[in-house]
Structure formats: C-alpha cells, structure tokens
Amino acid sequence: MDLVMTKIDAVDIQDAWFQCIAAILDIGFKYEIQHGSYVGQTRLEFDHIVVYIKKPYSAPYDTMLPQIPTHLNFPNPVANGYVEQYLPYLMTDHIEPTEQYTYGSRIYPQIPYWTEVLKKTPRTNQAVLQVARHDDYQLEDPPCLRHIDMRIKDNTLIFYPYFRSWDLWGGFPANLAGIAVLQKTMADEIGVASGPIVASSKGLHIYGYVEELAKLRTGK
Numbered sequence: 355m356d357l358v359m360t361k362i363d364a365v366d367i368q369d370a371w372f373q374c375i376a377a378i379l380d381i382g383f384k385y386e387i388q389h390g391s392y393v394g395q396t397r398l399e400f401d402h403i404v405v406y407i408k409k410p411y412s413a414p415y416d417t418m419l420p421q422i423p424t425h426l427n428f429p430n431p432v433a434n435g436y437v438e439q440y441l442p443y444l445m446t447d448h449i450e451p452t453e454q455y456t457y458g459s460r461i462y463p464q465i466p467y468w469t470e471v472l473k474k475t476p477r478t479n480q481a482v483l484q485v486a487r488h489d490d491y492q493l494e495d496p497p498c499l500r501h502i503d504m505r506i507k508d509n510t511l512i513f514y515p516y517f518r519s520w521d522l523w524g525g526f527p528a529n530l531a532g533i534a535v536l537q538k539t540m541a542d543e544i545g546v547a548s549g550p551i552v553a554s555s556k557g558l559h560i561y562g563y564v565e566e567l568a569k570l571r572t573g574k
Contacts, residue, residue: 357401357402358381358400358401358402359401359402359403359404360377360381360400360401360402360403360404361403361404361405361406362374362377362403362404362405362406363406363408364405364406364407364408365407365408365409366407366408366409366410366412366418367407367410367418367419367420367527367530367531367534368418368419368420368421368527369407370405370407370526370530371420371431371522371526371527372420372571372572374403374405374522374526374558375522375523375560375568375571375572376572376574377400378398378399378400378522378558378559378560378568379398379565379568379569379572379574380574381400382398382399382400382559382560383398383399383401384396384397384398385397385398385399385559391495392561395561395562396562397559397560397561397562398559398560398562398565399557399558399559400555400556400557400558400559401556402554402555402556403554403555403558404552404553404554405551405552405553405554406550406551406552407530407550407551407552407553408550409550410530410531410533410534410537410550410551411534411535411537411538411548415437415438415531415535416434416435416437418437418527418530418531418534419431419432419434419436419437419527419528419531420432420527422571426570426571428567428570431523431524431527432524432527432528432531436528437528437531437532437535440528440531440532441532441535442458443456443457443458443532444456444457444458444461444532444533444535444536445458445461445462445465445532445535445536445539446458446462447459447462447463454493455493455497457485457497457499460484460485460487460497461483461485461502461536464483464484465483465536465540468481468482468483468504468540469540469543469544472504472506472511472540472544472546473543473544473545476506476509476544476546477506479505481503481504481505482501482502482503482504483501483502483504484501485497485499485500485501485502486500486501496518497518498517498518498519498520498525498557499515499516499517499529500516500517500518501515501516502514502515502516502533502536503515503516504540506544506546507549509546509547510541510546510547510548510549510550511537511540511541511544511546511547511548511549512549512550512551512552513533513534513536513537513550513551513552514551514552514553514554515529515530515533515551515553515554516553516554516555517529517553517554517555517557517558518555518556518557519555519557519559520555520557520558520559521559521560521561522558522559522560523560523561523564523567523568526558530551530553533551534548534551537549537551
C-alpha cells in the first residue's frame, strides 16, 4: 500500500483553499464513512496533507475567505461575516447548554499561560494549545481539531494546527481564518509578528454533494 503525501505552498487562505480543491479532485480517494457523522456517505479525501500558508491573516476578516466568482452563480463556501460569529467558539470558553464542548472551552484557559511563557522564553519548544483529551473517545463527535502547536522563530509566531478530519469546502477556510485571528491576537500580546500557518491533516475531504461545485470553481 502506498500513501500519497501532499504538500501545498500557498500565499494566503484563499489560495490554499483553491489549491487544495484542485488537488483533491485529481488525487483524492473515495472514502466511505462507516462511523460517526454521515455514516454511509462517500467523500473525496487526501491520505495526508500539509498546507503551508505564508500570510494567513488579513483584515477585514472576509478577505481571508474564498470568494466565488459571481458568474458561477453559487454561494461562497463561507458566508461573509461568519468569522466574527465563529471567534467566540474558538477564543472564549462559552458553551451552550446543548454543547458538550467547544474548541474555545478547551483552548481559552491555556492562552494566557502560553502567552506569558512565550514572552519570557520565546525559544521554548513546549508551547501547544491542546484540544484533544484522553476521554474524547467516549464522545459521539470528538474534536476534529486536535491541537495547535506553536513556536517563535525570527521573532515571528508560527502556528501548526492538526485536524484528524476536516471539511475542505467550508470548514477549512472558516477554521483557518479563526485560527489566524487567534494567532495574530497572541502574537500582538507577546510582542512578535504573526507569521505562517502550517496546517496538516490525515482526513481533509470534500463531500459528494459539493464535488460538482468544486469542479465548476476549478474548471475541471
């Protein structure tokens, strides 16, 4: 058995999204979902992918999101204005009564600690925002984002998020835009530049219902 290891070099999140969409149509394999959400459906999935994004952050936040050309006549994968709505889910510990967890409920308590550590010892290799917990296997839908590793190099904060499973069409740009805002916020507090994001996943995918849209967007 051979695994296809994919690497994407991108300028920004929009560029990364487009390159990943084009690549998955060429080399993605058919994956039948047997456990968890959407059992019985199939999707296109990468074996493993690393996405290097040189300049992920920009403002206004909508400029980080993919914009579908109007002549294609279908909506953007992430609605403009969504990032502002998503940030409390990522950067606060608020949980609705119907939710078992949010990324923010796991990450938020760790942010002040690691911000101070990185201020005092910027060369540490220990800074990781942990999302996964040992008992997550008991959840019906365990977190897709497992951790955000971090390091400071050349006075620049670099983020290394890892997703066990990741919806490329809408989740990828929305998650990365939110993570880029978190990265910029922490970098400003530490007093360094906000730098690249190097994201990886063994489960980046698109569902069957968006394959035709992906082909239209990429002209395939």
